[in-house]
Amino acid sequence: MHKIITLLSMAVIYSISYAQISTSVLPLIPLPKEVSRTNEEFVLTAKTKIVLPNNTFKPEVDYLNNYLQSNVHFQLAIVSSIPKKGNYISINPSSSKTGLKEGYDLKMNKNKIILVSEDNAGIFYGIETLIQLMPLNNNSISGDDKLSIQCANITDSPQYQWRSMLLDCSRHFFSKEEIKKYLDYLAMYKFNIFHWHLTDDQGWRIEIKKYPLLTSIGSKRKETAIGRPRDKKFDGIPSSGFYTQDDIKEIVAYATTRHITILPEIEMPGHSVAALAAYSQYSCTGGPFETKTSWGISKDVYCAGNDSTFLFLQNILSEVMDLFPGKYIHIGGDECPKDRWKACSKCQKRITDEKLSGENELQSYFVNRMEKYVHSKGKQIIGWDEILEQGLSPNATVMSWRGTKAGILAAKQKHFVVMTPTKPCYFDFYQDKDTLKEPYSFHGYNLLDAVYAFNPTPKELTKEDATYIMGAQGCVWTEFIPDFSNVEYMALPRMAALSETVWTPIAKKNYSDFILRLKLHAQTLDRMKVNYAKHFLNQ
Ligand code: ACM
Numbered sequence: 001m002h003k004i005i006t007l008l009s010m011a012v013i014y015s016i017s018y019a020q021i022s023t024s025v026l027p028l029i030p031l032p033k034e035v036s037r038t039n040e041e042f043v044l045t046a047k048t049k050i051v052l053p054n055n056t057f058k059p060e061v062d063y064l065n066n067y068l069q070s071n072v073h074f075q076l077a078i079v080s081s082i083p084k085k086g087n088y089i090s091i092n093p094s095s096s097k098t099g100l101k102e103g104y105d106l107k108m109n110k111n112k113i114i115l116v117s118e119d120n121a122g123i124f125y126g127i128e129t130l131i132q133l134m135p136l137n138n139n140s141i142s143g144d145d146k147l148s149i150q151c152a153n154i155t156d157s158p159q160y161q162w163r164s165m166l167l168d169c170s171r172h173f174f175s176k177e178e179i180k181k182y183l184d185y186l187a188m189y190k191f192n193i194f195h196w197h198l199t200d201d202q203g204w205r206i207e208i209k210k211y212p213l214l215t216s217i218g219s220k221r222k223e224t225a226i227g228r229p230r231d232k233k234f235d236g237i238p239s240s241g242f243y244t245q246d247d248i249k250e251i252v253a254y255a256t257t258r259h260i261t262i263l264p265e266i267e268m269p270g271h272s273v274a275a276l277a278a279y280s281q282y283s284c285t286g287g288p289f290e291t292k293t294s295w296g297i298s299k300d301v302y303c304a305g306n307d308s309t310f311l312f313l314q315n316i317l318s319e320v321m322d323l324f325p326g327k328y329i330h331i332g333g334d335e336c337p338k339d340r341w342k343a344c345s346k347c348q349k350r351i352t353d354e355k356l357s358g359e360n361e362l363q364s365y366f367v368n369r370m371e372k373y374v375h376s377k378g379k380q381i382i383g384w385d386e387i388l389e390q391g392l393s394p395n396a397t398v399m400s401w402r403g404t405k406a407g408i409l410a411a412k413q414k415h416f417v418v419m420t421p422t423k424p425c426y427f428d429f430y431q432d433k434d435t436l437k438e439p440y441s442f443h444g445y446n447l448l449d450a451v452y453a454f455n456p457t458p459k460e461l462t463k464e465d466a467t468y469i470m471g472a473q474g475c476v477w478t479e480f481i482p483d484f485s486n487v488e489y490m491a492l493p494r495m496a497a498l499s500e501t502v503w504t505p506i507a508k509k510n511y512s513d514f515i516l517r518l519k520l521h522a523q524t525l526d527r528m529k530v531n532y533a534k535h536f537l538n539q
Pocket residue numbers: 334335384401
């Protein structure tokens with residue numbers, strides 16, 4: 001039955017060809033700042049040349065050639081000056097400096113494509129746009145040797161500097177190859193940050209050489225909760241998985257090629273049971289603990305009264321900072337119950353010695369102590385919005401998830417902010433009001449149009465305070481997402497809608513136009529065999 005529905009919906013998609021769509025519609029997501037379609041076509045063949053005056057943009061040209069190799073089985077020769085014969089793609093540094101980071105200009109006619117940018121990221125995004133214009137599933141392909149690309153003139157740059165997607169790899173583990181696929185989707189939609197949720201109560205996923213038990217014990221759990229939490233059902237199947245430091249280096253390199261910075265998250269002081277299962281001495285009670293098999297918030301957290309806890313976490317972050325070249329490290333900071341700290345003599349002594357007002361300020365002490373360490377290594381922390389409570393170092397950046405209020409408060413205090421309010425940025429929520437038709441998930445829904453309509457910059461902020469809103473993030477938490485096919489189903493097309501929220505000027509956004517483009521773009525997703533949700537086909 002499911003197969004029949006899929007086939008029917010594919011028939012709907014394929015019945016739409018470029019010719020039937022209004023001439024202004026191109027399969028571009030996110031919509032560029034300025035785009036005008038012309039009546040010409042550029043016919044790309046194995047004889048088309050790439051004109052590259054120097055090596056500045058060679059990595060991006062290699063990326064294009066690798067894409068062509070995988071999809072049409074040829075690469076384009078690179079030359080340093082305009083060829084006397086035949087068509088070409090010219091890739092150049094911009095002669096004027098506008099200071100617009102990540103922007104590009106793409107001018108196309110039947111003889112040439114000229115791509116210009118002030119930086120490598122801009123060239124990369126211009127190439128991603130060009131790739132979206134390549135009709136690989138369209139009748140205009142004859143065999144594998146010719147691509148008729150619809151010409152357009154485009155001037156583009158992003159609205160927000162921070163455009164991210166989170167994937168929770170603790171609740172369920174996803175392989176290196178699956179992470180690469182996720183990064184491909186991010187690159188396609190011009191996201192530039194991958195927030196990698198690597199540790200939580202249910203699994204520690206990153207090799208730390210100094211503490212091998214984190215993975216030999218913390219990456220394993222004896223079984224996994226299934227279905228509704230109140231049913232208390234478990235699958236009885238042991239589960240494990242972690243990324244070696246070599247895996248991480250490979251994934252970082254893969255991301256870098258796609259102009260994506262990875263933001264690693266090491267959770268503290270809460271969401272730490274998997275680590276405490278391995279090293280119980282850093283808890284308040286001494287344990288023993290088991291990597292959690294069910295969801296929810298654990299009362300067992302790192303002991304804030306024990307100096308060796310801080311040393312342990314600093315040593316971990318030291319290895320993490322060596323692996324990830326980005327400037328930010330995410331230290332979690334969310335959902336840390338204070339029960340253990342209240343009953344712990346060491347934590348109570350810390351409160352007295354540091355003249356803290358209580359356990360809430362002890363959390364602030366914890367985060368600020370780790371912030372000092374990270375800052376001393378030339379990096380910056382980012383944390384969930386709980387880190388704002390009871391005082392926060394001015395160097396810290398806030399991820400506003402419990403609505404946008406904390407983000408507004410943080411921006412007013414001149415902290416940089418990333419907006420990821422559960423509504424509409426949590427993509428583990430249902431995407432249909434008829435939740436019984438959908439795979440079991442958390443209560444609540446975030447429909448595609450709500451994601452599309454989201455404005456990361458709240459109206460309450462003054463123009464100056466609004467400059468602290470760096471952008472927005474979509475989160476794919478995986479308590480109820482057991483495999484990558486379901487990650488795709490929950491992430492797409494909501495990720496595509498969010499990409500327009502963070503990239504496209506608000507005045508240019510139009511949901512009906514987005515849906516038209518999405519229906520065209522769906523041909524690409526089908527070709528990539530992505531298990532995207534198809535609710536939009538009926539819109
Ligand atoms: C969160 O969802 N606890 C950040």
